[in-house]
Amino acid sequence: MKTIAVYSSKGGVGKTATSVNLAFTASMAGERVLLCDMDSQGAASFYYRIKPKKKFNRARLLRGEFYEFIRGTDFPNLDLLPAHFSFRNLDIAINEEKKDKKREVLASLLVPLADQYDCVILDCPPNVTVLSENIITAADCVVVPVVPTTLSLLALEQLLKLCKKVGCKKNKILAFFSMVERRKLMHNSIMKKYRAYPIFMQSYVPFMAEIEKMGMYRRPVGSTPRKSVAAQAYELLWQEIRARRLGQ
Amino acid sequence: MKRLRTKMFSLPGELGVDSLLRGLSKRFIVEQRDHEVRQRCYYDTFDWRLHRTGQVFFSAGATLHLERFNGQQVAVASGRRKPKFFWWDIEAGKLNERLKSCIDMRALCPVVEVTSEATQFRMMNKDRKTVVRFVIGNDQLQGMGSDVVEQIVVCEIRGYEREYDAIVELCLKKGCTELKKKKLFERLLKNSGRTPRDYGAKFKVNLDEDMSIGTAVAKICLHLLGDMQKNQPGVIADIDSEFLHDFRIAVRRTRSLLSLMKKILPREQCRYFQGEFRWLGSVTGPLRDIDVYLLEKEDYLNLLPPVLQDGLSTFFEQLETRRAGELKTLQTRLGSKRFGALLSDWESFLSDPDSELFKGSRGQSCRVYADTMIIKRFRSFIRDGNRISAASPDEELHRLRISGKKFRYLLEFFKSFYDEEQMSLFLKYMKKLQDNLGAFNDLSVQQNMLGGELGGLRARNLQSIRFAAALGGLIALLSDKNQVVRSEFESTYQEFTRPEVQELLQAMVKG
Numbered sequence: 001m002k003t004i005a006v007y008s009s010k011g012g013v014g015k016t017a018t019s020v021n022l023a024f025t026a027s028m029a030g031e032r033v034l035l036c037d038m039d040s041q042g043a044a045s046f047y048y049r050i051k052p053k054k055k056f057n058r059a060r061l062l063r064g065e066f067y068e069f070i071r072g073t074d075f076p077n078l079d080l081l082p083a084h085f086s087f088r089n090l091d092i093a094i095n096e097e098k099k100d101k102k103r104e105v106l107a108s109l110l111v112p113l114a115d116q117y118d119c120v121i122l123d124c125p126p127n128v129t130v131l132s133e134n135i136i137t138a139a140d141c142v143v144v145p146v147v148p149t150t151l152s153l154l155a156l157e158q159l160l161k162l163c164k165k166v167g168c169k170k171n172k173i174l175a176f177f178s179m180v181e182r183r184k185l186m187h188n189s190i191m192k193k194y195r196a197y198p199i200f201m202q203s204y205v206p207f208m209a210e211i212e213k214m215g216m217y218r219r220p221v222g223s224t225p226r227k228s229v230a231a232q233a234y235e236l237l238w239q240e241i242r243a244r245r246l247g248q
Numbered sequence: 249m250k251r252l253r254t255k256m257f258s259l260p261g262e263l264g265v266d267s268l269l270r271g272l273s274k275r276f277i278v279e280q281r282d283h284e285v286r287q288r289c290y291y292d293t294f295d296w297r298l299h300r301t302g303q304v305f306f307s308a309g310a311t312l313h314l315e316r317f318n319g320q321q322v323a324v325a326s327g328r329r330k331p332k333f334f335w336w337d338i339e340a341g342k343l344n345e346r347l348k349s350c351i352d353m354r355a356l357c358p359v360v361e362v363t364s365e366a367t368q369f370r371m372m373n374k375d376r377k378t379v380v381r382f383v384i385g386n387d388q389l390q391g392m393g394s395d396v397v398e399q400i401v402v403c404e405i406r407g408y409e410r411e412y413d414a415i416v417e418l419c420l421k422k423g424c425t426e427l428k429k430k431k432l433f434e435r436l437l438k439n440s441g442r443t444p445r446d447y448g449a450k451f452k453v454n455l456d457e458d459m460s461i462g463t464a465v466a467k468i469c470l471h472l473l474g475d476m477q478k479n480q481p482g483v484i485a486d487i488d489s490e491f492l493h494d495f496r497i498a499v500r501r502t503r504s505l506l507s508l509m510k511k512i513l514p515r516e517q518c519r520y521f522q523g524e525f526r527w528l529g530s531v532t533g534p535l536r537d538i539d540v541y542l543l544e545k546e547d548y549l550n551l552l553p554p555v556l557q558d559g560l561s562t563f564f565e566q567l568e569t570r571r572a573g574e575l576k577t578l579q580t581r582l583g584s585k586r587f588g589a590l591l592s593d594w595e596s597f598l599s600d601p602d603s604e605l606f607k608g609s610r611g612q613s614c615r616v617y618a619d620t621m622i623i624k625r626f627r628s629f630i631r632d633g634n635r636i637s638a639a640s641p642d643e644e645l646h647r648l649r650i651s652g653k654k655f656r657y658l659l660e661f662f663k664s665f666y667d668e669e670q671m672s673l674f675l676k677y678m679k680k681l682q683d684n685l686g687a688f689n690d691l692s693v694q695q696n697m698l699g700g701e702l703g704g705l706r707a708r709n710l711q712s713i714r715f716a717a718a719l720g721g722l723i724a725l726l727s728d729k730n731q732v733v734r735s736e737f738e739s740t741y742q743e744f745t746r747p748e749v750q751e752l753l754q755a756m757v758k759g
């Protein structure tokens with residue numbers, strides 16, 4: 001089982017759009033996928049029209065009692081662990097754990113899923129807390145959407161520092177350009193400058209109305225009978241992640 | 249994690265589908281999806297290896313499926329229907345591995361072909377999230393318009409247990425009755441005229457306690473004749489290697505019975521049939537020998553280091569050519585007058601009420617005769633075995649193997665006279681010894697065969713030199729193994745001749 005976290009400390013860069021669509025693409029390729037919505041806002045759950053059960057909460061998650069709260073999406077091979085409102089304090093709760101275990105809480109929660117799923121995708125909230133440290137530790141690969149703007153690049157830099165702090169390898173991190181608007185000069189020049197860095201993938205996801213409208217249709221872009229440009233962009237992204245970090 | 253549930257129902261009688269769907273739409277948003285028509289072809293091996301392990305294999309469109317009787321999926325792969333499948337015909341993966349372990353060298357052949365129609369429905373909650381999958385469909389046997397099996401399938405989606413329960417409850421309330429997948433398949437089979445497990449290689453004949461010798465012999469031999477007749481078409485059509493193998497076993501058992509009982513059988517006829525079945529054994533031999541080689545192919549290659557493996561490839565290619573020739577010869581033989589006459593003579597000898605078989609001393613009780621024969625045979629087997637020492641020539645072990653096999657056949661013929669548990673325990677002891685002797689024999693035979701190949705070889709070119717090297721390597725390896733097996737004989741034999749094993753046999757025969 002491989003764990004992929006989609007993370008950035010910056011909000012609104014396309015983390016959720018990426019997790020939701022990568023999860024769908026991976027499941028279509030025959031992998032058994034679990035998408036974990038770690039953001040208390042529950043955007044990923046919303047896209048898949050899934051609500052958490054009443055009894056679900058942060059405490060249950062941390063005790064490892066969350067299997068019964070996993071729900072099937074409308075698509076084969078793709079399950080989702082919905083977010084719960086109480087996840088907003090997940091970092092505080094993790095902070096109360098013993099010091100030496102603090103960073104491995106999430107990783108150890110995921111271990112028992114290995115015989116059920118080939119791939120776990122984490123949609124992460126935008127902040128830098130002990131939860132982010134957990135996410136980086138648990139992940140085999142951290143996928144970082146970067147909007148070609150200076151602020152977004154800063155977030156990437158911040159992440160690299162965090163990586164150093166928790167002592168994990170930098171090569172876990174794979175960035176890609178998200179919400180790219182080719183007609184914007186700044187986007188073009190930033191991409192030109194940074195695309196050659198090994199940390200960046202070659203595939204990128206343009207800014208597309210279809211992705212923006214996902215909130216209206218509440219389904220991944222690839223789920224329509226005809227394959228769209230947006231769906232193809234996520235497919236290429238998935239293939240590159242597989243090839244570069246998952247040893248496949 | 250909990251396994252997802254599915255349930256199958258028959259369609260509700262008078263109320264019909266519409267009423268059911270109306271009931272469902274009170275609680276869910278019901279959306280009709282695609283309607284599909286698919287051809288499904290179910291397969292099994294001739295001896296029902298999948299059915300015996302509670303599984304079904306079928307092709308549906310561009311995919312191949314292995315499922316358990318309850319509909320749970322075991323493995324899928326891509327592939328279209330074919331007249332037959334071996335495990336190696338299927339792309340590498342889980343399906344191919346599962347089949348390898350279940351069916352081994354047997355071919356999967358079509359059993360029934362079904363046209364199934366299905367309409368998918370989604371049961372959605374108010375967010376328009378699908379919470380249960382619901383399929384209405386029917387299965388129709390190919391070429392038999394009359395029997396249409398209609399059903400509803402309800403599939404659980406993880407995390408929506410209550411919704412699933414509600415739909416199942418509604419189905420039951422509306423008068424649907426639950427269907428078991430196995431029953432459904434069984435019904436399809438029945439209507440197609442096939443009986444599951446109507447053939448198996450295991451010998452099983454029930455004899456009455458007070459049967460006469462003649463009747464018992466007739467019953468056993470008719471069963472064996474049936475096995476030959478059942479396997480004959482498969483041999484001729486060359487479906488897989490096991491038709492011939494089983495055919496030969498039936499011949500060997502028949503010969504064994506004739507030889508065991510020759511003293512009490514009518515002399516003239518017995519001699520005639522012994523001769524003819526010996527002929528049948530010998531004409532089926534060459535093809536089987538080649539099959540054994542081909543079945544061992546993978547093992548042989550694995551035995552050899554890579555440098556020597558290449559030498560065998562041409563050999564196996566040549567074997568395939570030789571096999572085609574032998575098959576043709578055998579096909580002619582099995583279509584010959586001689587073979588036809590043998591079967592019909594044999595059948596009338598066994599079933600004609602005026603047959604010599606039922607006259608004279610053959611009217612005695614078979615049970616008494618079987619008792620004495622078993623004890624006598626066992627004694628002579630032990631006598632032969634005791635004579636074998638570490639210095640004895642290999643031939644003595646081979647003779648012991650043959651007399652052991654005959655003895656085991658004898659026990660199997662009359663199995664139904666005796667206590668089942670005692671019999672199976674004794675056969676288990678016996679099997680250990682026979683496995684050792686069998687392995688020894690196989691290794692010797694293989695060495696001889698390979699030695700024969702080596703002897704007939706002329707070093708014309710590089711390929712035959714490579715082949716010679718491979719043969720040399722194999723013979724050396726087999727001979728090493730042979731030594732090991734031979735050295736294990738003594739302890740295995742001693743294990744078998746423990747007093748308690750002998751007492752078990754005595755107790756069993758006394759009843």
Ligand SMILES: Nc1ncnc2c1ncn2[C@@H]1O[C@H](COP(=O)(O)OP(=O)(O)OP(=O)(O)O)[C@@H](O)[C@H]1O
Nearest residue numbers: 011012013014015016017126179206207208211212
């Ligand atoms: N490639 C894209 N083209 C057009 N719109 C996009 C694209 N990617 C994301 N969006 C839109 O941008 C908004 C923010 O995207 P998203 O929710 O995926 O970002 P996020 O990083 O998960 O945000 P947050 O930090 O709040 O969790 C959403 O409305 C989404 O539909």
Ligand SMILES: [Mg+2]
Nearest residue numbers: 015016039043
């Ligand atoms: Mg988000």
